[in-house]
Amino acid sequence: MAEAENQEDEAFGITDRLVSEVMEAVDRNDGAFLTETLDTMHPADVAHLLEQIDTRERRALLTAWPGGLEGEVLSELDEELREEVIGQLNPGELADAVRDLESDDVVDLVEYLDDTQQEAVLDALDASDRVVVEQALSYPEESAGRHMQSELVRAPEHWTVGEAIDYMRSDVVLPDQFYHIILVDPRLKAIGYVTLGRVLSHPRDTPLRDITEDTFRTFHVEQDVEEVAQAINHYHMITAPVVDDDDRIVGVITIDDAMMFLEEEAEEDILRLAGVGEGSLSDRVIATTKRRFPWLAVNLVTAIFASLVISLFEETIAGLVALAVLMPIVASMGGNAGTQSLTVAVRALATRDLTTANVWRVIKREVLVGLINGLIFAVVMGIVGVVWFGSPMLGVVIAVAMVINMVVAGLAGTVIPVVLEKIGVDPALASGAFVTTVTDVVGFFAFLGLAAMWLL
Amino acid sequence: MAEAENQEDEAFGITDRLVSEVMEAVDRNDGAFLTETLDTMHPADVAHLLEQIDTRERRALLTAWPGGLEGEVLSELDEELREEVIGQLNPGELADAVRDLESDDVVDLVEYLDDTQQEAVLDALDASDRVVVEQALSYPEESAGRHMQSELVRAPEHWTVGEAIDYMRSDVVLPDQFYHIILVDPRLKAIGYVTLGRVLSHPRDTPLRDITEDTFRTFHVEQDVEEVAQAINHYHMITAPVVDDDDRIVGVITIDDAMMFLEEEAEEDILRLAGVGEGSLSDRVIATTKRRFPWLAVNLVTAIFASLVISLFEETIAGLVALAVLMPIVASMGGNAGTQSLTVAVRALATRDLTTANVWRVIKREVLVGLINGLIFAVVMGIVGVVWFGSPMLGVVIAVAMVINMVVAGLAGTVIPVVLEKIGVDPALASGAFVTTVTDVVGFFAFLGLAAMWLL
Numbered sequence: 069m070a071e072a073e074n075q076e077d078e079a080f081g082i083t084d085r086l087v088s089e090v091m092e093a094v095d096r097n098d099g100a101f102l103t104e105t106l107d108t109m110h111p112a113d114v115a116h117l118l119e120q121i122d123t124r125e126r127r128a129l130l131t132a133w134p135g136g137l138e139g140e141v142l143s144e145l146d147e148e149l150r151e152e153v154i155g156q157l158n159p160g161e162l163a164d165a166v167r168d169l170e171s172d173d174v175v176d177l178v179e180y181l182d183d184t185q186q187e188a189v190l191d192a193l194d195a196s197d198r199v200v201v202e203q204a205l206s207y208p209e210e211s212a213g214r215h216m217q218s219e220l221v222r223a224p225e226h227w228t229v230g231e232a233i234d235y236m237r238s239d240v241v242l243p244d245q246f247y248h249i250i251l252v253d254p255r256l257k258a259i260g261y262v263t264l265g266r267v268l269s270h271p272r273d274t275p276l277r278d279i280t281e282d283t284f285r286t287f288h289v290e291q292d293v294e295e296v297a298q299a300i301n302h303y304h305m306i307t308a309p310v311v312d313d314d315d316r317i318v319g320v321i322t323i324d325d326a327m328m329f330l331e332e333e334a335e336e337d338i339l340r341l342a343g344v345g346e347g348s349l350s351d352r353v354i355a356t357t358k359r360r361f362p363w364l365a366v367n368l369v370t371a372i373f374a375s376l377v378i379s380l381f382e383e384t385i386a387g388l389v390a391l392a393v394l395m396p397i398v399a400s401m402g403g404n405a406g407t408q409s410l411t412v413a414v415r416a417l418a419t420r421d422l423t424t425a426n427v428w429r430v431i432k433r434e435v436l437v438g439l440i441n442g443l444i445f446a447v448v449m450g451i452v453g454v455v456w457f458g459s460p461m462l463g464v465v466i467a468v469a470m471v472i473n474m475v476v477a478g479l480a481g482t483v484i485p486v487v488l489e490k491i492g493v494d495p496a497l498a499s500g501a502f503v504t505t506v507t508d509v510v511g512f513f514a515f516l517g518l519a520a521m522w523l524l
Numbered sequence: 525m526a527e528a529e530n531q532e533d534e535a536f537g538i539t540d541r542l543v544s545e546v547m548e549a550v551d552r553n554d555g556a557f558l559t560e561t562l563d564t565m566h567p568a569d570v571a572h573l574l575e576q577i578d579t580r581e582r583r584a585l586l587t588a589w590p591g592g593l594e595g596e597v598l599s600e601l602d603e604e605l606r607e608e609v610i611g612q613l614n615p616g617e618l619a620d621a622v623r624d625l626e627s628d629d630v631v632d633l634v635e636y637l638d639d640t641q642q643e644a645v646l647d648a649l650d651a652s653d654r655v656v657v658e659q660a661l662s663y664p665e666e667s668a669g670r671h672m673q674s675e676l677v678r679a680p681e682h683w684t685v686g687e688a689i690d691y692m693r694s695d696v697v698l699p700d701q702f703y704h705i706i707l708v709d710p711r712l713k714a715i716g717y718v719t720l721g722r723v724l725s726h727p728r729d730t731p732l733r734d735i736t737e738d739t740f741r742t743f744h745v746e747q748d749v750e751e752v753a754q755a756i757n758h759y760h761m762i763t764a765p766v767v768d769d770d771d772r773i774v775g776v777i778t779i780d781d782a783m784m785f786l787e788e789e790a791e792e793d794i795l796r797l798a799g800v801g802e803g804s805l806s807d808r809v810i811a812t813t814k815r816r817f818p819w820l821a822v823n824l825v826t827a828i829f830a831s832l833v834i835s836l837f838e839e840t841i842a843g844l845v846a847l848a849v850l851m852p853i854v855a856s857m858g859g860n861a862g863t864q865s866l867t868v869a870v871r872a873l874a875t876r877d878l879t880t881a882n883v884w885r886v887i888k889r890e891v892l893v894g895l896i897n898g899l900i901f902a903v904v905m906g907i908v909g910v911v912w913f914g915s916p917m918l919g920v921v922i923a924v925a926m927v928i929n930m931v932v933a934g935l936a937g938t939v940i941p942v943v944l945e946k947i948g949v950d951p952a953l954a955s956g957a958f959v960t961t962v963t964d965v966v967g968f969f970a971f972l973g974l975a976a977m978w979l980l
Contacts, residue, residue: 079743079748079751079752079754079755080755080758080759081876084879084881110759112758112759112760116758120879121881121882232724237725237727242725247703247720263701264703264721265698265699265702265703268692269698283566292535298536299535300783301784302537302572303568306701306779323779324757324761324762324779326783327756327779327786328757330783331757334794335871337794338790338793338867338871339867342864342866342867342868343863343864349868349872349878352889353889353892354896356889357897360864360893363860364857364861364864364901367860368853368905371856371857372853374852374856378849382845382849385841385845385848386842389838389841389842391848392838392847393831393835393838394831395848396831397824400823400964401824404799404819404820405816405820408798408800408816408819411797411798415794416805420572421572421575423540424540425540425543425577426576430805433809436813437813441816441817441820444817445820449824508852
C-alpha cells in the first residue's frame with residue numbers, strides 16, 4: 069500500500085497507469101493479471117476503477133476477470149452503475165457477491181433496484197438476513213431505520229466488564245465493526261453505552277453502568293437519516309443508537325455511514341444550487357440532458373420575463389443605444405451579489421446556523437453589505453459611464469441603478485431561501501431561479517426606468 | 525435528552541425558545557438558571573447558542589454565567605468568534621478552559637489566534653502538553669501533522685491480547701477516544717493495527733499480530749489533512765495512523781475529525797463556487813463586504829468585457845431594438861448551462877472522479893448535452909422570436925446563437941476547471957468567472973453577429 073501512496077503522492081485512489089494496465093490485460097484476456105491485481109485491491113478502489121471506464125470496457129472487464137467482483141464493490145459503486153453491473157452478473161455470481169454483506173449494505177444496494185433485480189438479490193440471502201433487509205425496507209426512504217446497521221452488541225445493564233468480555237469471546241457472531249456496547253434494561257430499552265476503550269481499561273469486576281458515556285442520546289427509527297448524520301457530526305458521536313416507539317434498541321448508525329450521508333447531502337446542495345440535480349459523472353448523455361433540462365427551462369422563463377421588462381423600454385433604447393450596451397452590467401452585478409447572499413443563506417439553513425433567533429440580524433447584514441459594495445461599484449461604474457459615453461447623467465443613472473439592485477440582491481438573497489424553507493421547499497433547489505429573476509427584473513427596470521426619466 | 529429531541533422533532537441543536545430563556549436569565553442576572561442550563565448542555569450546543577446571539581449579548585452572557593465556559597466550547601466555536609470570546613476571558617479562566625483539551629483541539633484553537641492570545645493559551649498548558657502543541661504547530665498548515673491527535677495506544681508487535689489488556693488496565697493515561705491499538709516494531713515503525721472489537725473477542729493468549737486488519741495503511745505527517753480525510757471516507761477507516769519520514773508512528777487522525785475536515789472542504793467549495801470565499805454567519809458587515817468584494821470586482825470586469833462586445837454592434841441594435849430585448853436570453857441560457865457543467869466538473873475533480881482516464885469522455889458528454897438541450901431551446905426560442913417580433917429570420921438567428929452558446933458552455937464548463945486544476949489554481953474559486961465570460965462573450969457575439977449578417 070505504501071507504494072501506491074508514493075506513486076503520485078496521493079493519499080488514496082488509483083492511478084491512470086493502473087487503469088491502462090488493467091484494460092490492456094482485459095484486451096489480451098490475461099485472467100491471471102486481473103485476479104492478482106483486482107482481488108488484492110480495496111473494493112472502493114475497484115469500484116472507482118469501474119466508474120472511470122465506459123460501458124463496453126466494463127462489460128469486457130467483468131467477463132475477463134475470473135474471480136468476479138465481491139459484494140462490497142457493488143456497494144461502493146455509483147448508484148447509476150449498479151443496475152448495469154448487476155445486470156451482467158448471473159444469479160450464482162450475484163448470490164456469491166451479496167451473501168457476505170452487512171444488512172445495511174444490502175439495503176443500500178437493493179433499495180433503488182428494479183423489482184426483478186431486487187428479488188434476485190433477496191433470493192440470494194439467508195432467510196434470517198432476508199427478514200432483516202425486508203424489515204429495513206419497510207421503513208420510509210431516507211429514514212434512520214432504512215439505513216441503520218442492525219448488527220450491534222448489547223448487554224444487560226447489570227453486567228460487569230468481565231461478563232461482557234466473556235460474552236464477546238464466546239461463539240456469538242459479532243458485527244464487523246462496532247465501537248460501543250449498548251446497555252439495555254429487561255425490556256430491551258436502551259439506557260446507555262460504553263466505549264470499547266473503557267471496557268478494555270477497567271478491571272473485570274467493574275459494572276458496565278459505572279463507565280457509561282454521559283453524552284448518550286438515541287434517535288427514532290423514522291428520523292431523517294441526514295439529521296442523524298448531522299447530529300453525529302455535531303456531537304462527535306461514533307455510534308448513534310436507533311430506537312423504536314417503545315425506546316427499544318433496533319440498530320445503530322455508525323459514523324462512517326454518517327460521513328457518507330453528509331457528503332451526499334453537501335454534494336446534493338452544491339449540485340442543486342447549480343441547477344444540476346442529482347447524478348454522477350458516469351451518467352449517460354440522455355439521462356444528463358433530461359436532468360439539466362428543467363432548470364434551463366425555468367431559466368428560460370425568467371430570462372423571457374426579464375426581456376419583457378426590457379421591451380417596455382424599447383423606445384428609450386432606440387433613443388440611446390448605449391443603454392443596451394450597459395444594461396447587462398447592472399443585471400449581472402445584482403445576480404452575482406444575490407447568488408453570494410443566497411448561497412450563504414442556503415448553507416446556513418442546512419447547518420442550522422440560520423434560525424429565527426438571528427434571521428433579522430442576518431438580513432440586516434446582507435442588505436448593508438449590498439449597500440456598501442453597491443456604493444463602491446456605483447462610483448466605479450459612474451466613472452466608466454462618463455468616460456466611455458461622455459455623459460455624466462448616464463453615469464448617475466447606472467450608479468443609482470447599481471446601488472438599488474445590489475441592496476435588493478442582499479435582501480432577496482436572504483429572504484427568498486428563508487421563506488422557501490418555511491413553506492417546505494428545498495431552498496438549495498429553488499432559490500437561484502427566484503433570486504436571479506428578481507435581480508434581472510429590478511436591474512433592467514431601475515436602469516432603463518431611470519434612463520427614461522432622467523436622460524430622454 | 526429525549527425531551528429536547530421531541531420538542532421540535534429535531535435530531536440535534538437548540539431551540540429558539542432556549543435562546544430566549546437564556547437571554548432573559550442574562551437580563552435578570554440569574555446565575556443559578558445559567559449554571560443549571562448551560563453547564564449541562566453539550567459544548568457544541570453552547571457554542572451554537574453563542575453563535576446565534578450578537579456581540580453585546582455574548583459579552584453579557586459570559587459575564588453573567590458564574591461557571592464560565594469549558595475549553596470544549598471554545599473548540600466548537602466558529603473561528604471568527606474565538607478571538608472575541610477568548611479576549612473576554614481573564615488569564616485564569618482561559619487557563620482553566622484549555623487545560624483539559626486534547627492536544628489536537630488546542631492546536632485547532634490557537635493556530636489562527638494572534639500571538640498574544642496564542643501565548644496566553646500556551647502558557648496555561650502543562651510543560652509536556654505545551655511541547656506537543658508546539659511540535660504540531662511546527663508542521664505546515666493543513667498538514668496531517670498539524671491536525672493529528674498525538675494521544676494514541678501502541679503495542680509491541682509481539683504482544684498478546686492479554687498483555688494489551690493488562691497494559692490498558694494499568695495506570696497508563698489513555699486517550700479519551702481510541703478505536704485501534706497500533707502495533708509497532710522495536711524502532712517504533714507502525715506495522716499494523718487491531719480494532720478494539722477484535723481484542724475484546726479473542727482469548728488472552730492470541731498474538732495481536734494474528735488479528736490485525738488487512739486494510740492497514742499509513743499517511744505521512746506532511747500530507748494534506750483534507751486528502752487524509754478523503755482517504756478515511758473512501759476506505760471507511762476509523763483511525764488513520766500518521767507517520768514521520770522513518771515510518772515511525774507519531775499520531776492519528778480519527779474519523780470524527782476527518783468528518784469535520786470534509787464538511788469544511790465541501791462548504792469551502794460551495795462558497796467559492798458562489799464567489800463568497802470563507803467566512804461564517806457570525807462575521808461582521810465590514811469583514812463580509814471585504815470578502816465578497818473581489819469576486820464582484822472580477823465580475824464587473826467580465827461584464828464590461830461583454831459590454832464591449834455589445835458595443836461593437838451598436839449600429840445593428842440601433843437598426844433593430846428587438847435585438848437588445850432578446851440578447852440577454854442567449855447569454856443567460858449559456859451562463860446557466862456553463863455553470864451546470866462547471867459545477868459537475870469541479871466536484872468531480874474534488875472527489876477524484878474526473879481524471880485523465882475519463883476526461884475526454886466527460887468533455888464529449890458535456891458537449892453533447894449542450895447540443896441536445898441547445899437544439900430544444902433553439903426551437904422554443906425560435907418560435908418565441910417569430911411570434912413576439914413577427915420575424916422568421918430573427919427566430920433563426922436566436923435559435924442558431926442559442927445552439928452555439930450552449931455547446932460552447934458545455935465545452936468551456938468542463939475544459940476550464942480541468943485546465944485550472946492542471947496549472948494549480950483552485951477550480952472552485954476561479955472557474956465561474958472564466959466560464960461566464962466565455963458564455964457572455966460568445967452569446968452576445970453569436971447573436972448580434974448573426975443578426976448583423978442575416979437581418980440587416
